[in-house]
Amino acid sequence: MEELPWGRLAGVRPSKQLHRLLDEGLSHAEAYQRMQQTDGISSEKFELLWQVANTARPVVAESSQPDLFSVYVGIPFCPSRCLYCSFPAYSLKELGMWRDQFLDTLLYEIATTGQLARKLQMHPDSFYLGGGTPTSLSPAELDRILSALRLAFPEPVREFTVEAGRPDTLTHEQLAILKKHGVTRVSVNPQSMHNETLQKIGRCHSVAEVYRAVNQVQTAAFPVLNMDLILGLPGENEAMVSKSVQDVLSLSPTNITLHMFSRKRASLFSEEREHFPLPDKTLAATMYRTATGLLSPKYHPYYLYRQREILGDLENIGYCLPGTECIYNIVMIEERQHILGLGCGATSKFIYQDLTLRNLTSPKDVRTYLEKAAELCRRREFELTQTQKALSHSVRSCVFPVF
Ligand code: SF4
Numbered sequence: 001m002e003e004l005p006w007g008r009l010a011g012v013r014p015s016k017q018l019h020r021l022l023d024e025g026l027s028h029a030e031a032y033q034r035m036q037q038t039d040g041i042s043s044e045k046f047e048l049l050w051q052v053a054n055t056a057r058p059v060v061a062e063s064s065q066p067d068l069f070s071v072y073v074g075i076p077f078c079p080s081r082c083l084y085c086s087f088p089a090y091s092l093k094e095l096g097m098w099r100d101q102f103l104d105t106l107l108y109e110i111a112t113t114g115q116l117a118r119k120l121q122m123h124p125d126s127f128y129l130g131g132g133t134p135t136s137l138s139p140a141e142l143d144r145i146l147s148a149l150r151l152a153f154p155e156p157v158r159e160f161t162v163e164a165g166r167p168d169t170l171t172h173e174q175l176a177i178l179k180k181h182g183v184t185r186v187s188v189n190p191q192s193m194h195n196e197t198l199q200k201i202g203r204c205h206s207v208a209e210v211y212r213a214v215n216q217v218q219t220a221a222f223p224v225l226n227m228d229l230i231l232g233l234p235g236e237n238e239a240m241v242s243k244s245v246q247d248v249l250s251l252s253p254t255n256i257t258l259h260m261f262s263r264k265r266a267s268l269f270s271e272e273r274e275h276f277p278l279p280d281k282t283l284a285a286t287m288y289r290t291a292t293g294l295l296s297p298k299y300h301p302y303y304l305y306r307q308r309e310i311l312g313d314l315e316n317i318g319y320c321l322p323g324t325e326c327i328y329n330i331v332m333i334e335e336r337q338h339i340l341g342l343g344c345g346a347t348s349k350f351i352y353q354d355l356t357l358r359n360l361t362s363p364k365d366v367r368t369y370l371e372k373a374a375e376l377c378r379r380r381e382f383e384l385t386q387t388q389k390a391l392s393h394s395v396r397s398c399v400f401p402v403f
Pocket of ligand 1: 078084085088089165
């Protein structure tokens with residue numbers, strides 16, 4: 001029978017298991033033995049997990065206070081839809097008529113959630129504006145959202161990420177607005193550094209635009225620049241992957257996130273898969289080894305997650321230069337800090353002291369979101385209040401039991 005590198009670890013967050021073992025005080029050898037016996041993990045994947053968990057551990061500890069939360073804001077618009085996308089990402093041409101109403105509703109959600117945080121005496125740790133592509137909105141619209149966030153949560157946060165995933169959407173004017181509101185991390189996502197692939201997957205931008213956008217972000221001196229790549233895109237071979245990684249490395253981003261191509265049911269790819277042959281498992285593994293080999297040892301892995309139909313049964317990994325780990329990515333994967341998800345398709349996570357959690361996901365569809373926003377605010381208030389009530393019945397201490 002074929003040996004699976006992740007063994008029986010079918011879930012998307014294998015590092016959560018290891019953090020629990022570290023909480024118990026297990027050593028490297030003891031943790032490996034436990035995960036080998038319980039989950040059948042390979043030694044190669046355990047070593048990767050060990051590195052990830054130990055890199056993330058200080059961030060997990062600092063961010064696990066029960067009165068801290070991070071805010072995720074989902075902007076459901078993009079210039080076009082990528083072949084593999086399953087996110088809420090409506091073309092502005094198609095659904096642009098809803099943008100004013102969407103903004104008004106989002107601002108209401110932000111203000112209501114700010115009031116809730118003040119009432120419960122809770123504090124924001126990080127902000128993440130994703131989607132969709134937030135920078136597909138106009139500078140004035142972006143300014144409204146960021147001003148509303150700052151007004152609702154006036155305390156300083158440790159990190160503020162904005163996804164400018166599509167490089168063709170980014171302008172000097174937008175970057176000035178991000179600067180004005182204290183954004184610390186900008187993500188420009190080429191996915192591939194080959195024009196023919198970008199066309200094939202419906203990205204509607206060129207490699208030249210990636211270079212232009214990165215140059216603008218670096219000139220504006222944001223502390224952290226992230227760049228995403230996808231390995232195993234239709235029609236790509238190992239040499240193409242290697243070139244994309246090397247081209248991205250030549251731009252010296254602070255963070256690089258490697259995704260393995262993943263077949264999502266809600267994507268256009270699912271409907272047209274016969275036109276887009278994918279690499280087989282062996283080639284996917286070769287691409288993965290080539291890409292990760294080029295990033296090590298300068299960049300180190302700090303978070304990872306798996307997806308259901310991920311190519312080669314592999315994983316997505318976030319790499320960073322030491323000291324530039326993305327707080328939001330870590331807390332979102334390790335699930336030890338509340339996440340308040342606002343906007344379309346956003347998930348809120350309410351964490352209890354025993355590390356159980358409850359989720360609340362807003363509708364991906366803009367019109368349904370507009371109808372449900374008030375109810376979402378009420379449910380968010382109920383769920384977050386419950387976590388704080390539960391705390392008052394126990395000693396109010398760090399969620400993290402042992403270090
Ligand atoms: S840029 Fe991201 S959110 Fe927008 S369509 Fe592409 S994958 Fe989806």
